[in-house]
Amino acid sequence: MTRLELINLIKRKKSFLCIGLDTDLDKVPGHLLDESDPVFAFNKAIIDATHHLAVAYKPNIAFYEAYGQRGWKSLEKTAAYLKTREVFTIADAKRGDIGNTSGRYARAFLEELGFDAITVAPYMGNDSVKPFLDISGKWTILLALTSNSGSDDFQMFSDAGGTPLYERVVETARGWGNEDNLMFVFGATKAEMLAGIRKIIPHHFLLVPGVGAQGGSLEEVARYGLNDACGLLVNSSRNIIYAGRGKEFAEHARSAAETVQQQMQKILEEAGICR
Secondary structure (H helix, E strand, O other), rough: OOOHHHHHHHHOOOOOEEEOOOOOOOOHHHHHHHHHHHHHHHHHHHHHHOOOOOEEEEEHHHHOOOOHHHHHHHHHHHHHOOOOOOOOEEEEEEEEOHHHHHHHHHHHHHHHOOOEEEEEOOOHHHHHHHHHHOOOOOOOEEEEOOOOHHHHHOOOOOOOOOHHHHHHHHHHHOOOOOOOOOOEEEEEHHHHHHHHHHHOOOOOOOOOOOEEOEEHHHHHHHHOEEEOOOOOEEEOOHHHHHOOOOOOOOHHHHHOOOOOOHHHHHHHHHHHOOO
């Protein structure tokens, strides 16, 4: 999906919601455990109930790799099913290694599984990121400032000039790609710092996790991070997919997603991005 297609999708759906498919068998409603593939059955029901409200889906790969071969099969089926819907797809894999290894990760997720984008850790530098950016028509989403409690351990460390590491990552990495193939991850729990980041990358898309269960505020994220094309994909996982645990879990997920979408629609309309 191109940048323009993504922007138009946001305008059509009046939403910049990304739903995280962090599917845990311990939390899947009990009646689905009789299915041949409970993880995929759960994902399919969530997608069917929410795809008109979300512009993106983000399976967290750890939740699939944890189940070995059957988990990978669930991921393959989920990725294939997402292609039947008008959505942007993100493999939340957080990969990043020496060039030839990164090239294989890129092939696995962006070509074989067909995701539109993959999250990548930039710690090893340009040659570890380039293989992902080299795949035409795909997106690389670099970790910059994350929403977890341990993010301060390294990401906030400042150099002699007072520039924190996460800013240095953005300043350096923005030249590796462009606004059409490179996004950055910024946690919603650090929303006020988005104002400074927008001075460095005013037009890039940002993937923003941490709204909902982790305590991030959608309004704060929009206040500091929204640009004239929206420029945001705000992720919510647990608050939506586990909104209900019984047989009507998908309906509860739809209701939770609709609440977020309506808030996003108001933000987009007030900003003049959609009508």
